[in-house]
Amino acid sequence: YLLDKKNELKYRTILTKRQMIETHILPYFGEMLLDEITAEDIQYWQNQMYEKNYEPTYLRSIANQLSGMMNHACNIYGMQTSPYRKIRKMGKADANRIDFWTFDEYQRFIQEMKDDPVYFPLFETLYYTGMREGELLALSLSDFDMSGNRLHINKTYNRIQKRDVIDTPKTENSVRTIDIPNFLKEEVQEYVKKRYGFPENQRLFPIVARTLQKRLKRYEKQSGVKPIRVHDIRHSHVAYLIYQGVEPLIIKERLGHKDIQMTLNTYGHLYPSQQKKVAEMLDNKR
Secondary structure (H helix, E strand, O other): OHHHHHHHHHHHHHHHHHHHHHHHHHHHHOOOOHHHOOHHHHHHHHHHHHHOOOOHHHHHHHHHHHHHHHHHHHHHOOOOOOHHHHOOOOOOOOOOOOOOOOHHHHHHHHHOOOOOOOHHHHHHHHHHHOOOHHHHHHOEHHHEEOOOOEEEEOOEEEEEOOEEEEEOOOOHHHOEEEEOOHHHHHHHHHHHHOOOOOOOOOEOOOOOHHHHHHHHHHHHHHHOOOOOOOOHHHHHHHHHHHHOOOOHHHHHHHHOOOOHHHHHHHHHHHOOOOHHHHHHHHHHHO
């Protein structure tokens, strides 16, 4: 009986892995040889997976399948190196753990680039909007309503086989309009002002994800803050809002989550416990 149960569990595990490969890996890499896949291709694929709003642990499981294939090709079939070793795996092994900077850490980081005419407004936009990396890199000046201090997020950027590709987001909820602070609007305006005649529909920050990641690492090292991913700046934005007492529903709308449950599942543990206040309220009402 125990042997049958063990074999059944093993069979189900194999089916799950096969389903992940067929659903999430083959549609992107099925026409490519393993040694043709670059770190840039994997970064694009991970961005696409993040857009689907899967649980962090599920994303990590998907990533492990592709990483495992590449490691097998290196160990058995003589592939020189796995491109996955150059980038950080998506998702989390522990769903309740997220990496983020405190506001003080972010201030230390951004002070190191205060004189950088491109990356200062770029990281300010990323931190104070909580937008995704692909959404940031797809931004154009036409997405800003400067008179109303609002930002329309309606597209995402990817780099596919050395070509810039602008797509619509994978989910309807990702299309959203958020309010931005006045100082951020002014920083963007100052950035554009220094580029006389900047086209309305041109990408505001014409760089690729890999370059952004390298610049992040450079300034992390200079400022001495703990290392995080570009995507974790989105988490840092949320952590700061929670510290300021912003309610989950507002955060959900700002991030473009499908529903409030997704927001609570990801960030609920960051909210301070209100149990003591509830007990005091009940005492006072008695």
